[in-house]
Amino acid sequence: MSEYSGNEAVVMKNVCKDFKVLNRHEGLKGSIKDLFSRDYKTVSAVKDVTLTVNKGEIIGYLGPNGAGKSTTIKMMTGVLEPTSGELLVNGKVPYKNRTENCENIGVVFGQRSQLWWSLPLIESFKLLRDLYMVTKEDYEGMIELYRSLVDIEPILHKPVREMSLGQRTLSDILAAFLHNPAIVFLDEPTIGLDVSMKAKIRELILGLNKEKNTTVILTTHDMGDVDALCKRIVIIDKGTKIYDNDIDHLKTYFGSYRTLKLKRADDEWEEYLIDEKTTDVMDVIMEKQKQMKIKDVKIDEISTEEVIKKIYEGGAK
């Protein structure tokens, strides 16, 4: 705890989280057996994670499904208590000071709206203002900022239940920033949205981060989000941190990889990921040409998507 300097939004040291689950058996017989079974096993959702997030940073917190991302977020928000290790959010232990911690964080959980379902957005904002005891000036300042960043007029007086998914996500993000928290957690903020809405949301997050110097911890499966927002990414898999560095570094990591795209006779593109250190791109093209007619050729740098896929598959080791 002594290393806390005041410039960190989140400090995690050797944090672990275990769950106890019942060992279930298969089939109808198994179901009957389970009725009386006391056969529990311990599952480690997060294993020995050490991580520091600085104030004002936007980090991408990535990992395949079930990697332990949301368990980590739940610990940071004070909902779950770590089994062991040290965790500080804004310099405080979140689990022990849940209410206080909540004043300094904002949370958006994907498609799960936290707003009052049947209230117009502006009424939800007013209730939130009262809940967080935001002063009148701060509140009005925030609404002004929102106006300058996005066109909020069409949604301000609309009940949440009548909104489109995009409008709802937008509202949830605005609501999460309303009390000017030090950290905002965004869990899959652009899931299910169309391209233009995604761009709008990313722009908004960047704008708010710049204006208010808010720390943003983003979990997503959409590498477009990562490319647009994050300088730094942390990857977790099976509860263990496997990557923590700049996004540019990530690309140089697999710098010798190229994506080769070949257009077939039927105008469809075929993609191949090639490591130039081991394989020559021209060889592949020639080899392919023997098998089929190639109408067009493109060679791209490796995309973030491909890199992440490689890392998930164990390529970084």
Place this chain on the structure above:
Amino acid sequence: MNPKRLFAITRAGIMESLHFRLGIFVTLFANLIYLVLVYYLWKAIYDSSGTAVVNGMTFSDTMIYLILATALFNFLEMFVVWDMSRSIQQGKIVLDLLKPMRFRKYTFWSYTGNHIVQFVLTFIPTFIVVMIVTKGAISMGLNILWFLIATFLALMINYNMEMLVAPICFYTESTWGVNIVKETIVLLLSGATIPLAFFPEKARVIVQYLPFRAVYDIPLSMLLGKSGSDNWQGLLELFGLQLIWLVILTLAGNLFWNHAVKKVTVNGG
């Protein structure tokens, strides 16, 4: 309908019910306490009345009737209305309707698994306890067979009542209201809260011909040999009543359901 597929759905239903293991024990325990309450209330009532037989029912008749009615209630309970309204709210109903099997049939058979679990875990133990406590007051003869047949018919009638009410969810969002009205009427007029034998003469004449009675009162009367179920003519009348209502409710449910589904497909859910 392929019997293998029916079996698979029923089996999945059984496994799903068993999944909530602690829930099952807690349910059993809560039921037991409820029965104790029923026992004390009626004991006090009979003690205060000064006579042993009221409206042809002795204390032990009433107890057996009410205890088994509670057990039947647990066994027959379905949440079709709730399930459907939640499915509508989440927009899942369109998917449900697209399932390869007809939605109503699918629902019925997936509940059958739950019914079987409830029958084994609540009804049979309750029945055994009642037999022990009353030292065999329930005669073990053909009446058991009639009871089982009547219960099966009751199950189908109950299901069809649910299915008649459930489509209302397509028209209104008031699930709670719809459900509570249905449940209140069924519980009162079927004899689950107070045996129909205690109803005033005029009310009893009307209630006797309503479908609600077919769910709790008829099976239990057959088990106890009451309401004329001890002779062939009486038995035929009771079964006849069940069958007539089953046909009427099924037809009405079909008509209403088709109309409601049309509404969903028009509005696109």
Place this chain on the structure above:
Amino acid sequence: MHKRGLGFYARIYRKILIQDLKSKMSYRADFIISTFGMIMTNLSGFITFMILFHNFPTINGWDYYHMLFLYGFSLVALTPVQCFFDNNWNLRFMVQSGDFIKYCFRPVNVFFYFISEVFDVKGLGQLAFGIGTIVYAWIKIGIPVTFLVILKLLVFLLTASLFMIALMNFAAATCFWIKGSGYVMVIMFRFKDFAKYPSSIFQGIFKVIFTFVIPIAFIAYYPSLVILTPDNVPLLSWISPLYGILFVYLSYRFWMLGVRKYDFTGS
């Protein structure tokens, strides 16, 4: 960090309540059907009661009007749990689907925030029904109308209401530990139907259980004795306010313990 006292919570509750009522107005059909449903349940309870008395003129020495008073008393005492704590019924669905987590992200008490979300208007119908029954029985029994008696009535109605609130909190919170515990709530809610009978009907160990563990005897019987038998009030009636507060407090702690223990794996 802001201090949030009782004043803050009262203000917030009022604001949420007003918003909730406003949004309820937009579901008019639901309101009408629910109110009708509420009237039906009360009517059905009343009919059951009448049928019982049609067959048995007294129960444990209690005559018709005294029983009617007890019945009305229980209806009024059960109004607060219906009006203010109705969201407990949604708890298990929220917990199961993982939606419950949203209540943990606000800088206010989780229990308060969860419960404040729903105000059930239809409970008011029950209140009217209950008051009517009490007034009718009151006149028939001939209880004197003085300021002191009215005050006692209000205090002990409030007391009585605490017990059902606590019981429903306990029942709802079981879902944090037990999957598929929905039936506990259903049966607990049905226990209240026995509150309208004199608890002298219980004997032996069950008298203790239904007085202290599952305090059905306190939902109406003991508090109402203060009004019904002013010359012969048992000690339990007088201590019922304290016991009620304790019981609600315990149920609140149990509920909050559930939130702490729950692992939020629903998502």
